Amino acid sequence: MKEENINEQQRNRQYNEYVKQVAPKASCLANCVKAFITGGLICTLGQIFIAVYMENGMSKEDAALWTTLSLVLLSVILTGFNIYPLITTWGGAGSLVPITGFANSVAAPAIEYKKEGQVFGIGCKIFTIAGPVILYGILTSWVAGLLYMLVQWGAGR
Amino acid sequence: MVKGKQSILFDKAVYIEETACIVGQKEGEGPLGGSFDIVVEDPMFGSKNWEEAESRLQEMAMDKLLSKTQVPREQIRYIFAGDLLGQLIATSFGLKKYDIPVFGLYGACSTMGEAMSLGAITISGGCADNVVAMASSHFASAEKQFRFPLEYGNQRPETSTWTVTGCGAVMLTAQSQPVSIKGITTGKIVDFGVKDSMNMGACMAPAAADLITANFKDLEVDEKYYDRIITGDLGVVGRKILLDLLREKGYDLSSNHMDCGIEIFDAKNQDTKAGGSGCACSAVTLCAYILKNMKNRKWNRVLFIPTGALLSTVSYNEGKSVPGTAHGVILERQA
Amino acid sequence: MEFIKAFIIGGIICALVQILMEKTKLMPGRIMVLLVCTGVVLGAVGLYQPFLDFAGAGASVPLLGFGNVLWKGVREAVDNKGILGLFTGGFTASAAGISSALIFGYIASLIFNPKMKKK
Numbered sequence: 001m002k003e004e005n006i007n008e009q010q011r012n013r014q015y016n017e018y019v020k021q022v023a024p025k026a027s028c029l030a031n032c033v034k035a036f037i038t039g040g041l042i043c044t045l046g047q048i049f050i051a052v053y054m055e056n057g058m059s060k061e062d063a064a065l066w067t068t069l070s071l072v073l074l075s076v077i078l079t080g081f082n083i084y085p086l087i088t089t090w091g092g093a094g095s096l097v098p099i100t101g102f103a104n105s106v107a108a109p110a111i112e113y114k115k116e117g118q119v120f121g122i123g124c125k126i127f128t129i130a131g132p133v134i135l136y137g138i139l140t141s142w143v144a145g146l147l148y149m150l151v152q153w154g155a156g157r
Numbered sequence: 158m159v160k161g162k163q164s165i166l167f168d169k170a171v172y173i174e175e176t177a178c179i180v181g182q183k184e185g186e187g188p189l190g191g192s193f194d195i196v197v198e199d200p201m202f203g204s205k206n207w208e209e210a211e212s213r214l215q216e217m218a219m220d221k222l223l224s225k226t227q228v229p230r231e232q233i234r235y236i237f238a239g240d241l242l243g244q245l246i247a248t249s250f251g252l253k254k255y256d257i258p259v260f261g262l263y264g265a266c267s268t269m270g271e272a273m274s275l276g277a278i279t280i281s282g283g284c285a286d287n288v289v290a291m292a293s294s295h296f297a298s299a300e301k302q303f304r305f306p307l308e309y310g311n312q313r314p315e316t317s318t319w320t321v322t323g324c325g326a327v328m329l330t331a332q333s334q335p336v337s338i339k340g341i342t343t344g345k346i347v348d349f350g351v352k353d354s355m356n357m358g359a360c361m362a363p364a365a366a367d368l369i370t371a372n373f374k375d376l377e378v379d380e381k382y383y384d385r386i387i388t389g390d391l392g393v394v395g396r397k398i399l400l401d402l403l404r405e406k407g408y409d410l411s412s413n414h415m416d417c418g419i420e421i422f423d424a425k426n427q428d429t430k431a432g433g434s435g436c437a438c439s440a441v442t443l444c445a446y447i448l449k450n451m452k453n454r455k456w457n458r459v460l461f462i463p464t465g466a467l468l469s470t471v472s473y474n475e476g477k478s479v480p481g482t483a484h485g486v487i488l489e490r491q492a
Numbered sequence: 493m494e495f496i497k498a499f500i501i502g503g504i505i506c507a508l509v510q511i512l513m514e515k516t517k518l519m520p521g522r523i524m525v526l527l528v529c530t531g532v533v534l535g536a537v538g539l540y541q542p543f544l545d546f547a548g549a550g551a552s553v554p555l556l557g558f559g560n561v562l563w564k565g566v567r568e569a570v571d572n573k574g575i576l577g578l579f580t581g582g583f584t585a586s587a588a589g590i591s592s593a594l595i596f597g598y599i600a601s602l603i604f605n606p607k608m609k610k611k
Contacts, residue, residue: 012350012478019351019359022397024315024431028514031312035510036503039554043502046549047495064552065588071553072589076596079308080604088310089611093510095310096520097527098502098553099589104310105524106593110601112306115206122601126594129309129521133555134590137528137562141582144536145566149578152570183610200608207606297608307609311520312513353517428611 031092038087038094046071046098068099075100079107105129161375164342166487167281172334173327173488174287177222178444179214180437181296181322187422192445193323194221200297200322207298208246211324214293214437215240215251218324222289226328233257233328234285237276239268240293241320241436242302247293257289265465266390267344268292269325269440270484273461274341276329277486291326292463294435303354303470316356318392318434321421325440327448335491336451339458342372342485346467350478354468357479358395358418358431361464364481365391366402368462372485373408380408384456387447388483389439389463390418392432417442439463447488457490494548501550524555531559536567561585 049070053063078084084104088095095101106126113125127134158166178193185196195217202213215238223230236255239262240247248261264271272290279285297307299320305311329338347364354360365388373379380386380403391399396416403410417439418432443461450456468479513523534540540560544551551557565585569577583590 009350012348015349015363016351018401019353019356019398022401023356023359023394025514026315028511031514032507032510036507039506040499040503040550043550043553044495044499046502046553047498050549051494067549067552068589069592072592073596076593076600080600082308082607082609085308085310085609086611089312091506092312093513093523094503094506096523097506097509097555099555099558100553101310101520102524102555102558102589103593103596104308105521107597107600108306108309110597111308111604112301112606114601115606122598125306126597126601129305129524130593132521133524133528134586136525137532137559137586138582140529140532140559141562141566142578144532144563145570145578145581148536148567149570149575181608297606300609307606308604314517355517 034090035092035094038091039097042071042095042098042100071098071100072103075103076107079104080111102130102133160340161371163345163371164340164375165278166340166376167277167338169281169283169331171277171280171338172330172332173336173338173448174228174330174332174334175222175226175328176326176444176448177218177225178325178441179218179221179323180441183427184321184323184421184441187427189421189442189445192449193441207295207301208242209250211240211242211247211293211295211298212251214295214322214324215247215291216254218291218293218326219252219255219289222326222328228287228328228330233287233289235260235276235279235288236291237262237272237288238291239263239272239436241265241299247295247298251293264482264484265467266294266434266436266438267463267465267482267484268436269443270389270461270463270486273327273329273338273486274343274484277338277341280329280331287328287330289326289328291324292436292440293324294320294322294437296320296322299435313430314355315430316353316358316394317430318357318390318418318432319422319429320435321433321438321441323437323441325437325444327444333491336448337489337491339487339489341487342368342375344368344483344485346480346482348478348480352476352478354473354479356394357390357434357466358392359398360466360479361481361483362391362395362398362402364483365395365399365462365464366406368483368485369403369408369460370406372460380410380413383413383458383460385413385415386410386460387415387417387462389416390432390434391416391464392418392434393424394431420446451488451490454490459488461486461488497546498548498550501547502553505550505554505556527555528559528562531556532563535560535563558586558589561589
C-alpha cells in the first residue's frame, strides 16, 4: 500500500512536469507589453485628472481623492457596459493593478448577483473579491501602525 | 453481457431513435452551426437569470425532441438528465413540467455518456421501452458558479476552454433503428494530481486514456476496431496528452481520434483557446454531427467518450487536485 | 513630463505584475491582496512616499498606492490619537476609494443587468 502511494506520487509528479511542457503558453513578452500600455494609459489618465483638479484650485490631497473617485466611477460605468472585462482580456494586469481594477471587482459581482436578492445577492457578493483586499489591507496597516507605535514609544524613552 | 472489468455488450439491442439539440449564438456561429436544430441568439433564452436560462434550454430541447420523435409521450418511461449547476437545478426546474420520472445525474461534462449508459442498461434490462438521455450547460451559469462574475475582467490562459451553451437530448428505444448502442464502458475516477482548473484537458486526459485502454482490453480489440474514437471536451491540450498516453500503451489514435471540444468552435476566430467544454459540448456534437455521419454511413462504429473534470469551488479552494472521469458508449450503424 | 513619468512608471508596475501572474498562476483576487499589503509595507518602511513624490499618478493609481494611503492614514491617526488611531486611521484614509466603489457599484447593480461575454 505504502509503495503504491509513493509510485502514485512519482507518477503524478512526472505527469505534472510533462503537462507543463506540452501546455501552450501565451507569449509573456507580448502580454507584458499589453499590460504596460494599458496600465500606463490608466495612470496617465489619473495624472490628467490630478492636473485638471489642481488647475481648478484644489489642494494636492483633495485632487488625489477626486481622482480616485473619478477613476472608480469611470471603471464602474465601463463595467456596466461590459467594456471593462474586454480591456482586461487584452491588457491583463494593466487593468487589474490600478484602482479601476478594484472598482471592477466590486461592481461586477454586484451586477451579476442582483438576481439573488438585495441582501444575500448584492449585499454579500459585492465583497467576494474586494472583501479580502479590504480585510488584509486594514490588517496589514494595523500591524504596521502597531509596530510604528512601539518604535515611537521606544524612541521616546 | 458483462465484458471484462468495466464494459457491457448488450444482448438485447438498444437504439437511438431521434435527437434534438439547441445551442446559443456563439455555437451557432461555429463550424457545426448549420447542423443544430435550433440556434437561439438571446443568451438568456427569454428568462430572468442564467440558471433559469439553462432550465429553459433543457425545456426547449425536450420540446423539440417530443416534436421530432415517433414515440408517444406517455410511452417515455424515464428521463436521465444532468447539468453542471449545484444540486442540478437546471435539470430539476427544466424538466418538472413533463410529468415523466427523472433520474438526475452528475458526471461533470461526462454526463451525456453517463445518461446514455444508464438509459441503455435500463432498456436492455427490459425495464423500459423508451427513455430520454440529455445534458445541458450554459457558459454564463457555469462561469458564475465555477469562476467569476461575467462583468469581472480576467485573462484566460491558452489551456482554458469555453463552456458550450446548449442542450442535447436523445431518445433511446428498444425498437430497431439505424444506429444502435452496442455496449458501454464505464469510467473510473482517475486522478493524476493536476491542480490547474484552467487546464481541464490535462485533468481529464488520463481518465480518457484509462477508459479507452479498458474498452480495448474488455472487448479484446484495438484502435482499428473503430472508425472514430471521439472524446468529449479534452480540447487541443488534452488531445495531445491523450495521444501521448495511449502511444505509451502501444495504441496509435492519431488518425481516428476526434474531440467534440475541438470540432464545435473555430478556436482561432472565436477565441475559445483550447476548445469547447461543458456537458453540452459532447451532447450537441453527438446529435448534430456524430449521429448524422453514422446515419450517412460515413462511420459505422464509433466509441463516444464524454469526459468530465470533477471539481467544485470548495474542493479547489481546499487545495485538492482535479480528478477526471469518462464514460464510453459504443455506437454502431446497423447493416 | 509628469504625464510621461506616470505612463512609464505605472506601465512598468503593471508589466511586472503581469510577469508575476504568468509565472505563478496566481488568481487576480490574490494579486490584488498582495499589492495592497505590499503597498502598506513599502509605505511603512519609508520607501513609497519618495517614489510617489517622483512618479505621481504612476505610483498612486496602482493598488500599491492604495496600500500606502492605508499606511499614511494609520500613521497620522496614531500620531494624533494613539491606540485609537490604530483602529480609525486605515478606514478613514481609504474611505473615498472604498465608499465610492461600493456606492457606484451598488448604483450600477440597479441600472445594469448581467450580460453574456462574447470573447
